[in-house]
Amino acid sequence: MTYQTILFDIVEGIARLTLNRPDKLNSFTGKMHEEIRSAMTTLEADASVRVLRITGAGRGFCAGQDLTERAMTGGQSFDLASTLETHYNPLLRRLRKLPYPIVCAVNGVAAGAGCNFALASDLIIAAKSASFIEVFSRIGLIPDAGGTYVLPRLVGTARAMALSMLAEPVSAEQAEAWGLIWKCVPDDKLQEVTDALVQKLSIAPTKALGLIKKAIYNSLGNSYDTQLTLEANLQREAGNSEDFKEGVTAFLEKRPARFVGR
Numbered sequence: 001m002t003y004q005t006i007l008f009d010i011v012e013g014i015a016r017l018t019l020n021r022p023d024k025l026n027s028f029t030g031k032m033h034e035e036i037r038s039a040m041t042t043l044e045a046d047a048s049v050r051v052l053r054i055t056g057a058g059r060g061f062c063a064g065q066d067l068t069e070r071a072m073t074g075g076q077s078f079d080l081a082s083t084l085e086t087h088y089n090p091l092l093r094r095l096r097k098l099p100y101p102i103v104c105a106v107n108g109v110a111a112g113a114g115c116n117f118a119l120a121s122d123l124i125i126a127a128k129s130a131s132f133i134e135v136f137s138r139i140g141l142i143p144d145a146g147g148t149y150v151l152p153r154l155v156g157t158a159r160a161m162a163l164s165m166l167a168e169p170v171s172a173e174q175a176e177a178w179g180l181i182w183k184c185v186p187d188d189k190l191q192e193v194t195d196a197l198v199q200k201l202s203i204a205p206t207k208a209l210g211l212i213k214k215a216i217y218n219s220l221g222n223s224y225d226t227q228l229t230l231e232a233n234l235q236r237e238a239g240n241s242e243d244f245k246e247g248v249t250a251f252l253e254k255r256p257a258r259f260v261g262r
């Protein structure tokens with residue numbers, strides 16, 4: 001399929017999604033949502049995929065909702081609960097369910113839903129010049145696209161509150177120091193570092209990585225007791241995988257493991 005607002009391909013187990021409206025800092029339009037939905041459907045149907053790499057084209061990562069689509073001329077108004085349930089929430093739910101790692105290379109400013117879309121990834125690497133802005137309150141909104149869920153969990157209530165109320169940019173270095181993201185790297189190293197990570201993940205024991213996602217994300221709402229039971233159940237699945245067998249065999253034979261992802 002040919003896309004107008006994104007770039008998307010899958011090569012040797014690595015899926016690459018690039019938001020591609022650089023002139024408008026890759027802000028989300030209805031068309032872009034439609035194309036991302038199509039890419040997600042392709043991803044969900046392709047059992048060969050072992051890692052998803054997300055980035056933005058040009059100098060920005062994503063400036064959130066394209067506000068020209070929300071211009072309220074002539075007394076027009078929008079039901080934003082409806083636009084969220086139509087476009088953003090299904091996408092975030094689908095991303096969370098992907099049974100392999102999502103790596104996000106934040107190449108520039110990530111604002112509004114663009115910031116929270118980045119934070120929906122499992123491993124987030126940002127260029128030093130990138131920034132994160134929970135920009136919503138500047139236009140009279142609350143953080144959406146999962147922001148009010150992930151922010152207090154990643155950085156604590158005090159910082160989540162200030163980020164949301166003040167809508168000030170957080171530098172990539174600060175984001176790393178706060179634990180909002182995993183890593184900040186020099187601008188000229190972003191693609192190289194991301195490619196190396198993605199390559200490594202594409203030959204990792206994917207089944208186990210998918211189960212790790214399930215365990216970590218579920219732990220945020222579980223009691224200790226419930227989590228221990230969940231770990232036992234997920235470990236049963238991991239223990240039945242081809243990769244566990246290969247991992248142990250390779251260790252005993254003193255050779256690198258060749259994981260197939262199942």
Ligand code: T3D
Pocket residue numbers: 023024025027063064065066067068070080083084109111112113114133135136139141144
């Ligand atoms: O469905 C729903 O509506 C509910 C969901 C809402 C989710 C949301 O994301 S709400 C938040 C929407 N986003 C914003 O409010 C951010 C708006 N953008 C900015 O504040 C700034 O652009 C940035 C701080 C992100 C970056 O500033 P800067 O100075 O680096 O760039 P710029 O000059 O402002 O932007 C460059 C171009 O991109 C410019 O276009 P032009 O003048 O060169 O033709 C600018 O208008 C355009 N652009 C940037 N962000 C958006 C945008 N165009 C449309 N919508 C945008 N969000």
